[in-house]
Structure formats: C-alpha cells, structure tokens
Amino acid sequence: MTQGTPETAVELTEKAQHTRQHILDTALSLFVTNGYEATTLRDIASAADCSLGLAYRYFSRKEEFVLALYWQMAAETGAEIAKLGAGTVGERFDALMTGRLKDAFKYRECFQALAAAALNPSSGVNVLGEQAAGMRAEVLKGFSILVEGAKDAPRPAEAYPLAMLLYAAHFAVILFWLYDRTTSQVATWNLLYLLHTVLGWQHQLLLLPPAREALKRTYRVLKGFFEGKEDLLLAL
Amino acid sequence: MTQGTPETAVELTEKAQHTRQHILDTALSLFVTNGYEATTLRDIASAADCSLGLAYRYFSRKEEFVLALYWQMAAETGAEIAKLGAGTVGERFDALMTGRLKDAFKYRECFQALAAAALNPSSGVNVLGEQAAGMRAEVLKGFSILVEGAKDAPRPAEAYPLAMLLYAAHFAVILFWLYDRTTSQVATWNLLYLLHTVLGWQHQLLLLPPAREALKRTYRVLKGFFEGKEDLLLAL
DNA sequence: AACTAAAAATGAACATGTTCATTTTTGAGG
DNA sequence: CCTCAAAAATGAACATGTTCATTTTTAGTT
Numbered sequence: 001m002t003q004g005t006p007e008t009a010v011e012l013t014e015k016a017q018h019t020r021q022h023i024l025d026t027a028l029s030l031f032v033t034n035g036y037e038a039t040t041l042r043d044i045a046s047a048a049d050c051s052l053g054l055a056y057r058y059f060s061r062k063e064e065f066v067l068a069l070y071w072q073m074a075a076e077t078g079a080e081i082a083k084l085g086a087g088t089v090g091e092r093f094d095a096l097m098t099g100r101l102k103d104a105f106k107y108r109e110c111f112q113a114l115a116a117a118a119l120n121p122s123s124g125v126n127v128l129g130e131q132a133a134g135m136r137a138e139v140l141k142g143f144s145i146l147v148e149g150a151k152d153a154p155r156p157a158e159a160y161p162l163a164m165l166l167y168a169a170h171f172a173v174i175l176f177w178l179y180d181r182t183t184s185q186v187a188t189w190n191l192l193y194l195l196h197t198v199l200g201w202q203h204q205l206l207l208l209p210p211a212r213e214a215l216k217r218t219y220r221v222l223k224g225f226f227e228g229k230e231d232l233l234l235a236l
Numbered sequence: 237m238t239q240g241t242p243e244t245a246v247e248l249t250e251k252a253q254h255t256r257q258h259i260l261d262t263a264l265s266l267f268v269t270n271g272y273e274a275t276t277l278r279d280i281a282s283a284a285d286c287s288l289g290l291a292y293r294y295f296s297r298k299e300e301f302v303l304a305l306y307w308q309m310a311a312e313t314g315a316e317i318a319k320l321g322a323g324t325v326g327e328r329f330d331a332l333m334t335g336r337l338k339d340a341f342k343y344r345e346c347f348q349a350l351a352a353a354a355l356n357p358s359s360g361v362n363v364l365g366e367q368a369a370g371m372r373a374e375v376l377k378g379f380s381i382l383v384e385g386a387k388d389a390p391r392p393a394e395a396y397p398l399a400m401l402l403y404a405a406h407f408a409v410i411l412f413w414l415y416d417r418t419t420s421q422v423a424t425w426n427l428l429y430l431l432h433t434v435l436g437w438q439h440q441l442l443l444l445p446p447a448r449e450a451l452k453r454t455y456r457v458l459k460g461f462f463e464g465k466e467d468l469l470l471a472l
Numbered sequence: 473a474a475c476t477a478a479a480a481a482t483g484a485a486c487a488t489g490t491t492c493a494t495t496t497t498t499g500a501g502g
Numbered sequence: 503c504c505t506c507a508a509a510a511a512t513g514a515a516c517a518t519g520t521t522c523a524t525t526t527t528t529a530g531t532t
Contacts, residue, residue: 013479013480013528015479015480015528016479016480019480019481035358037358040517040518040519041518041519041520042517042518042519050481050482051481051482051483052482052483052519052520053481053482053483053484053520053521053522054480054481054482056519056520056521057480057481060520061519061520062518062519062520109358112355112356112357112358113356115355116352116353116355116356116359117352119348119351119352119355119414119415120348120349120352121348121415121417122271122273122345122348123352128415128417129417172408175411176461178355179355179357179364179461180461181357181364181365181461181464182460182461182464182465186460187457187460187461190453190456190457190460191457191461194450194453194454194457197450197453198450201446210437214430214433214434217426217430217433218430220426221423221426221427221430224418224422224423224426225412225415225416225417225418225423225427228417228418229418249509249510251498251509251510252509252510255510255511276487276488276489277488277489277490278487278488278489286511286512287511287512287513288489288490288512288513289490289491289492289511289512289513289514290510290511290512292489292490292491293510293511296490297489297490298488298489298490473532474531474532475530475531475532476529476530476531476532477528477529477530477531478527478528478529478530479526479527479528479529480525480526480527480528481524481525481526481527482523482524482525482526483522483523483524483525484521484522484523484524485520485521485522485523486519486520486521486522487518487519487520487521488517488518488519488520489516489517489518489519490515490516490517490518491514491515491516491517492513492514492515492516493512493513493514493515494511494512494513494514495510495511495512495513496509496510496511496512497508497509497510497511498507498508498509498510499506499507499508499509500505500506500507500508501504501505501506502503502504502505
C-alpha cells in the first residue's frame with residue numbers, strides 16, 4: 001500500500017527506511033525535472049547528499065527506482081478499482097485506465113525506461129514472473145471485482161477469464177500509451193473508447209458458445225504466459 | 237532485399253561495404269554463440285580483427301547490429317507473404333507468423349535487446365516512426381496482399397483496415413513471443429492457433445455493420461499510432 | 473565508559489558503451 | 503612517381519552504471 005520492494009527478504013531498520021525513502025524521493029524528483037536518462041546516479045547521490053555506494057545499498061540498479069514507483073502504482077490500482085462507481089464492464093475499465101494513465105503521466109519517460117528494462121529478461125527487472133506473483137494475484141483480484149461488480153457482468157464461469165483478459169488488456173494499453181507518439185496520446189484515448197464499445201458487446205457475445213470457448217482458450221494462453229509455466233496441455 | 241540500413245544518406249564504397257558486412261557477420265555470430273549482452277564491442281572488434289573505433293564507424297550503437305538484422309527480416313517478410321499458399325486469412329496469417337518466428341528463433345535474445353531499445357524513444361533506435369516509414373509501407377502492402385489473396389477476403393472496403401489490424405497483430409505476437417517464458421514458447425503457438433480460429437469468423441462478422449464500424453475505428457487508431465501524427469480528428 | 477559486532481556509509485576501481493583527435497591507407501590527377 | 507585530399511582505421515579518453523574492500527556510525531552489553 002505504501003512504497004517499494006514487496007516480498008523483500010531483508011528487514012530494514014527505521015533509519016534505513018528513512019534513508020532509502022529520501023534517496024528514492026530525490027531520484028524521482030530528478031527524473032521528473034531532468035528526465036530519466038539524463039539523471040545519473042552520481043546526480044542522485046549528490047542531490048541526496050550521500051555517496052554513490054549508498055544509493056546502491058538500497059537500489060541495486062537504476063531501474064529499481066522506477067520499479068519501486070511501479071509497485072506503488074500497481075498497489076494503488078487495487079484501491080482505485082474499489083473506488084470505481086457503478087457501471088458496465090466497459091465503463092469501469094475505461095474509467096480505471098483513464099485515471100491510472102493520467103496519474104502516471106509525469107513519470108511517462110521513467111516507465112518507458114522501466115518497460116525497456118522489463119522487456120529484457122536478462123536485466124533482472126521482472127514486472128512479471130516469480131517475485132511479482134503476489135502483486136499480480138492482487139491486481140487480478142481487483143479486475144475480478146471490476147467485472148463481478150459491473151451491471152453487465154457475465155455469468156460466473158466467464159467472470160474470471162474475462163478478468164484475466166482485462167488484466168492483459170491493461171498491460172497492452174499501458175504499452176500502447178508508453179509508445180504512443182500522437183499529440184496528447186490521442187490514439188490511446190481513442191483506443192480506450194474503442195475498447196469501451198467492444199466491451200459493451202461482451203455480455204451478449206458470451207451467450208454464444210463459440211465466444212465462450214474462445215474466451216476460455218484465451219484465458220489458458222494468458223495464464224500460461226503470465227505464470228511462465230510449461231503448461232503441459234500443449235495444444236488445441 | 238539484402239541487408240541493413242535502408243534509406244541511408246551516405247553511400248559506401250565497395251571496400252567499406254565489405255568491411256561493414258564482415259563486422260556485422262562477426263557480431264551476429266558472437267551474439268548467437270555468447271549472447272547479446274555478454275558480447276562486448278571490444279569482443280566484436282577483436283574477433284573481426286579491427287579497432288573499436290572502426291566498428292563505430294559503421295554501427296553507431298550496439299543495437300544497430302541487431303537493427304540491421306531486423307531490416308533484413310522485415311524485408312524478407314514481404315517475400316514470405318508472396319510465397320504463401322492459398323487459404324483463408326487465418327491460415328495465411330498463421331503460416332506466416334509461424335515461419336517468421338521459427339526463423340527468428342536463434343536471434344531471440346538479440347531481438348529482445350532490440351525491442352528494449354526500440355521501446356525507449358530516447359535510444360535513437362526507431363523500428364516505427366520516420367525512417368522506418370518505407371519499410372512499414374512495404375510490409376503493410378504485404379499484409380494487404382495476404383488479405384486480398386485469401387479465400388475468405390472481406391469486401392474491398394474492409395480489406396485494408398483488416399490488413400492494418402494484422403500488421404498490428406503481427407507486432408503484438410512478436411512482442412508476446414519475445415517475452416513468452418513457457419517452454420518452447422508454447423503460449424505463443426497457442427495464441428497463434430487462437431487467432432487462427434478468431435480470424436475464421438472475420439468474414440461473417442464483417443457483414444454486420446457494428447463490426448465494420450469497429451474495424452474502421454480500429455484502423456484509425458492504429459494508423460494514428462504508427463504514423464505518430466496528431467490526428468486532428470480527435471475523438472468518437 | 474569501554475567494547476564490539478552489525479548496520480550504514482564511503483569512494484576508489486572497474487567494465488563497457490561511446491566519442492574524437494589523430495594517423496594510415498587509398499586512389500585519382502599531374 | 504609524386505601529391506594530396508578523401509576514406510578508412512586507430513586507440514586513447516570519457517561517461518556512467520556497477521562492484522567492493524574499507525571506514526565510520528550505531529546501539530546493545532558488560
């Protein structure tokens with residue numbers, strides 16, 4: 001609910017927490033004013049009035065600063081869903097994403113760097129996979145609530161698969177937004193509105209067996225993808 | 237059709253071409269054997285029997301090596317589409333992507349690095365945008381042919397929008413594949429099969445006005461996204 | 473107060489991508 | 503064969519992310 005490093009093995013003393021937070025705040029503020037790439041770790045250390053080595057005591061790589069921010073935002077997503085007003089799945093998803101992206105705007109460049117790092121499995125930054133499993137489960141639960149609490153919720157059997165689909169869509173939209181070069185990210189807002197429309201068909205569509213079957217298959221694919229398991233059920 | 241740097245302003249002499257190609261080949265082979273990250277530019281230079289500086293004469297950054305590879309594969313995509321057998325849109329798309337991904341397999345890690353760089357607008361590597369416009373147009377034309385030559389091609393008005401959708405889907409599948417941690421990328425193959433199924437509905441679906449409208453809107457969103465223009469028609 | 477082990481903090485050293493001033497090679501013209 | 507400017511090639515120097523051996527501080531115990 002607060003910030004940074006979930007499921008970290010090591011406990012930090014109160015003083016360490018303070019120092020860590022101070023360095024993190026300094027770093028984020030430098031990122032916002034000067035940009036992520038342009039901010040060197042020496043800049044951060046000197047702005048935070050500490051040594052280079054100390055920054056590395058708390059953040060094992062540069063991306064870790066943004067990762068801390070990401071954890072914070074991911075955690076907030078659950079809370080935001082809870083605050084969502086009544087409405088259809090489409091409306092709730094739209095409202096959620098619009099809000100989240102607006103919040104993230106000032107850190108857009110930071111998240112670009114994070115996405116780049118996360119896309120590189122060898123970078124050690126894992127937004128998906130192992131360590132993130134807890135957070136993923138939590139956000140997924142949030143999307144379940146989003147679906148189940150909607151006016152046009154599908155039948156129970158389809159609710160969780162649909163939630164998974166929205167979870168994947170939420171990542172896709174974030175990626176789209178990060179790389180959207182249209183002015184004011186117009187394309188992203190149009191995409192969200194389009195999704196709004198298409199999600200409006202969801203309830204009717206899922207009355208048809210082929211659509212239900214496709215959703216189930218989509219669910220299996222995404223589950224395999226996010227969990228990264230070998231998924232012994234190979235095909236079909 | 238051959239390799240590297242399309243629309244490069246500077247002309248290279250024959251000797252320069254040779255040297256460049258030699259360095260590129262050396263680099264790619266090192267990438268494959270030792271991995272992209274583990275291969276330093278000093279490794280490349282020494283394996284290619286040249287100085288560090290010379291490598292930079294031909295490749296302004298490390299990612300440029302993989303970018304050259306990417307251009308080559310993107311160019312081949314057009315040729316692969318032409319070779320595609322008869323079949324439905326779904327079958328042809330499936331066959332194309334399966335083939336392309338199998339070809340790309342040995343460079344998977346390289347492309348991960350490239351994707352990471354490409355995702356970072358500040359990195360100067362642009363797989364989309366300006367310089368890539370020519371290649372994009374060409375590949376898009378390829379997808380048009382894929383659609384129009386299919387047994388279940390939609391009506392002409394919908395062909396190009398559908399081609400654009402496939403173009404976007406092809407990027408999405410590549411990204412999915414790059415980050416697919418299931419064994420042998422099973423999730424990706426399942427995804428492709430799923431898309432195969434869903435694309436099988438395309439023809440019937442596009443007889444319905446709402447679906448046609450949605451496709452048209454999707455087209456507009458994607459067009460804006462890829463061209464990165466401000467797209468004055470703001471909403472709806 | 474003295475001692476001490478753990479925690480916190482330091483900064484020099486390193487690796488590697490990148491730049492650049494300089495040198496060497498090439499090849500056309502006289 | 504000589505000249506010389508352009509092309510090709512060099513390698514030292516730089517910037518910055520990262521590591522690590524070392525020093526300083528902290529806090530609990532005697």
